Amino acid sequence: MTLRFRDDDPHEEPAVTLDCFLTQEDAHAVRVEAGEDVRQLIPHFDRLKLVEIAFPRFRDGRGYSAACILRESGYTGELRAEGDVLVDQILFLRRCGFDSFAPVQPLDARLVEHALKRFPFVYQAAADAAVPVWKLRHG
Amino acid sequence: MYKYDLYDQAIIDARVDEFRDQVRRRIAGEITEDQFKPLRLKNGLYLQLHAYMLRVAIPYGTLSSRQLRMLARIARTYDRGYGHFTTRQNIQYHWIKLEQAPDILAELATVEMHAIQTSGESIRNISADHYAGAAADEIEDPRPWAELLRQATTFHPEFSYLPRKFKIAVTASPVDRAALRWHDFALRIVRDEARDTGFEVFAGGGMGRTPFLAYPIRAFLPAEQIFSYLQAVLRVWNRHARRDNIHKQRMKILVHELGEAEFTRQVEEEFGHVLKLGTDFPRVEYERISAHFAPPPFETGLSEDIDRSDPEFALWVDRQTVPHKAPGYAIVNVSLKKVGGIGGDVSAEQMDAVADVAEAFSFDELRVSHAQNLVLPHVRKQDLYMVWQALDAAGLADINLDLVTDIIACPGLDYCSLANARSIPVAQKIATRFADLDRQLDVGELKIKVSGCINACGHHHAGHIGILGVDRKGTENYQLLLGGSGAEDASPAKITGPGFDEDGIVDAVERAVERYRALRDPGERFLDTYRRVGFEPFKEAIYG
Numbered sequence: 228m229t230l231r232f233r234d235d236d237p238h239e240e241p242a243v244t245l246d247c248f249l250t251q252e253d254a255h256a257v258r259v260e261a262g263e264d265v266r267q268l269i270p271h272f273d274r275l276k277l278v279e280i281a282f283p284r285f286r287d288g289r290g291y292s293a294a295c296i297l298r299e300s301g302y303t304g305e306l307r308a309e310g311d312v313l314v315d316q317i318l319f320l321r322r323c324g325f326d327s328f329a330p331v332q333p334l335d336a337r338l339v340e341h342a343l344k345r346f347p348f349v350y351q352a353a354a355d356a357a358v359p360v361w362k363l364r365h366g
Numbered sequence: 367m368y369k370y371d372l373y374d375q376a377i378i379d380a381r382v383d384e385f386r387d388q389v390r391r392r393i394a395g396e397i398t399e400d401q402f403k404p405l406r407l408k409n410g411l412y413l414q415l416h417a418y419m420l421r422v423a424i425p426y427g428t429l430s431s432r433q434l435r436m437l438a439r440i441a442r443t444y445d446r447g448y449g450h451f452t453t454r455q456n457i458q459y460h461w462i463k464l465e466q467a468p469d470i471l472a473e474l475a476t477v478e479m480h481a482i483q484t485s486g487e488s489i490r491n492i493s494a495d496h497y498a499g500a501a502a503d504e505i506e507d508p509r510p511w512a513e514l515l516r517q518a519t520t521f522h523p524e525f526s527y528l529p530r531k532f533k534i535a536v537t538a539s540p541v542d543r544a545a546l547r548w549h550d551f552a553l554r555i556v557r558d559e560a561r562d563t564g565f566e567v568f569a570g571g572g573m574g575r576t577p578f579l580a581y582p583i584r585a586f587l588p589a590e591q592i593f594s595y596l597q598a599v600l601r602v603w604n605r606h607a608r609r610d611n612i613h614k615q616r617m618k619i620l621v622h623e624l625g626e627a628e629f630t631r632q633v634e635e636e637f638g639h640v641l642k643l644g645t646d647f648p649r650v651e652y653e654r655i656s657a658h659f660a661p662p663p664f665e666t667g668l669s670e671d672i673d674r675s676d677p678e679f680a681l682w683v684d685r686q687t688v689p690h691k692a693p694g695y696a697i698v699n700v701s702l703k704k705v706g707g708i709g710g711d712v713s714a715e716q717m718d719a720v721a722d723v724a725e726a727f728s729f730d731e732l733r734v735s736h737a738q739n740l741v742l743p744h745v746r747k748q749d750l751y752m753v754w755q756a757l758d759a760a761g762l763a764d765i766n767l768d769l770v771t772d773i774i775a776c777p778g779l780d781y782c783s784l785a786n787a788r789s790i791p792v793a794q795k796i797a798t799r800f801a802d803l804d805r806q807l808d809v810g811e812l813k814i815k816v817s818g819c820i821n822a823c824g825h826h827h828a829g830h831i832g833i834l835g836v837d838r839k840g841t842e843n844y845q846l847l848l849g850g851s852g853a854e855d856a857s858p859a860k861i862t863g864p865g866f867d868e869d870g871i872v873d874a875v876e877r878a879v880e881r882y883r884a885l886r887d888p889g890e891r892f893l894d895t896y897r898r899v900g901f902e903p904f905k906e907a908i909y910g
């Protein structure tokens with residue numbers, strides 16, 4: 228089950244590997260393994276609808292940097308975290324720009340809601356819309 | 367001192383609520399220990415041999431009396447009546463119950479304290495010069511930058527699941543009291559020709575099984591770009607570090623494998639990207655934070671005279687106080703290294719006593735040093751005698767700053783599940799052997815550091831004399847190292863040869879010390895003599 232935080236329709240085309248995506252010019256969805264360089268996708272943003280980033284273990288934090296790089300480079304399509312995705316990491320994943328989640332184990336919707344609402348303020352700007360407290364302090 | 371505003375407080379309070387829920391779900395079996403472990407570590411909670419250990423953050427080692435009293439209260443209410451100050455200026459409690467941990471965090475939050483990111487694969491509590499704001503030799507107080515970085519790195523979404531731990535230190539003096547080059551990332555405040563503040567930046571240091579000194583990655587970084595630069599470093603490491611072998615995931619290993627030049631190139635390239643995002647805190651925010659660290663209202667026209675008629679007191683003054691930047695004031699070091707005791711351990715009663723002294727005589731401020739002692743940063747010289755009497759009454763007037771009995775020792779096999787050998791009894795035996803103060807003063811500055819295993823929490827790599835506990839065919843064995851330093855002359859210590867048993871290592875240390883006394887030139891410290899004459903004369907003394 229995929230949890231989505233987007234209003235557009237899900238992109239149903241299966242995601243292909245990064246190598247395939249770079250050579251298949253009609254592909255719109257890509258799956259990125261932990262450790263692969265997402266900057267290779269930057270020239271292809273106009274045809275890219277879905278990026279799925281693998282979390283082989285929830286403690287493997289490479290996907291967080293991958294997501295941030297995509298968002299700060301201007302990618303606006305769906306960004307999905309797939310794999311060992313747990314409720315206790317969901318806030319950070321959202322803040323790094325993930326807007327859909329395909330966890331191996333289903334997530335408890337109530338806990339997800341709490342986790343996303345719990346912290347009223349954040350200290351630093353990230354890929355989400357949250358305003359850092361230094362900005363709130365100085366208007 | 368920094369005071370929380372409603373934002374800081376709301377964030378800390380939310381954290382307590384979050385951890386309470388996580389503990390509840392763990393106890394209810396809704397999450398596995400494997401899933402829970404990184405969450406509890408990010409809240410300072412380790413599972414040790416006998417109980418949970420809670421490590422509470424003391425950002426840049428600065429405490430108020432009120433906070434120290436709370437630490438005493440926690441020791442009394444939730445532990446066995448004492449706490450243990452650590453080599454990263456934090457405090458830890460060794461007898462904690464999991465179900466009480468959220469209550470402890472809630473109590474800490476009432477005095478603007480927390481245990482956030484004190485362990486686990488996160489950006490750890492930031493350490494700083496423990497004389498910051500008082501040292502006669504500092505360019506400016508480094509703590510505002512440390513506080514800015516504390517905020518910037520707290521719950522950083524991109525860097526909360528790093529390959530390993532990441533340690534930062536900040537100083538502002540030519541003399542290094544924070545072991546800068548043993549950190550993953552270290553900053554020394556400097557000024558350029560235009561007198562603008564910036565940082566000399568070091569990266570890639572660390573102890574553990576493969577010690578590396580941090581290398582100078584940037585000679586001058588404009589101060590307000592520090593968060594961008596730090597993020598660039600973290601990103602290069604987070605993306606490219608190995609994830610297949612926990613012993614090869616520290617940033618120092620990546621730096622070593624890529625080479626300093628290539629690592630620097632990648633960081634600078636990433637810095638170009640990150641700088642454009644505009645995530646650096648603006649000048650006004652630095653100024654807001656900095657205002658909290660304005661110097662206390664030092665009196666002027668104070669006497670520099672100290673009545674030295676009590677000889678015990680005079681000895682204590684000479685050893686335990688250092689020059690302050692304000693005339694008529696001194697910095698007081700409170701030894702937590704009683705001979706025969708456990709270094710860094712303090713009882714709740716002693717914490718209360720030191721809090722009282724700080725409130726009455728040091729503008730309500732205290733510091734924790736990375737050598738596991740306490741500091742009263744701003745004491746009028748005319749009050750020193752009263753301060754000494756109050757400390758003496760609490761059993762805290764020992765005289766041994768930087769001397770042979772001022773030993774750093776990790777918890778070792780008495781507490782730690784990773785240990786190969788006990789550290790505390792070895793430190794106690796060495797201290798007892800050298801207990802005579804005249805002998806200690808004659809030997810002079812000598813930093814002994816003891817670790818119970820290769821993880822090096824006792825900093826044996828940085829000891830003038832280092833001791834490393836190893837497991838040799840099922841029995842505890844100790845290796846001797848010589849020539850390390852954590853100061854501005856940083857260097858890794860070198861293993862002398864075959865190890866010793868517990869009594870043998872004490873004898874070996876004594877032989878090394880006696881060889882130094884025989885070889886030293888006037889004014890030379892142990893380390894100076896070792897560096898001048900080299901390894902061989904010491905090896906010969908130790909192994910005969």
Ligand code: SF4
Nearest residue numbers: 776782785818819823
């Ligand atoms: S050095 Fe080893 S024994 Fe000592 S505290 Fe660290 S892990 Fe434990």
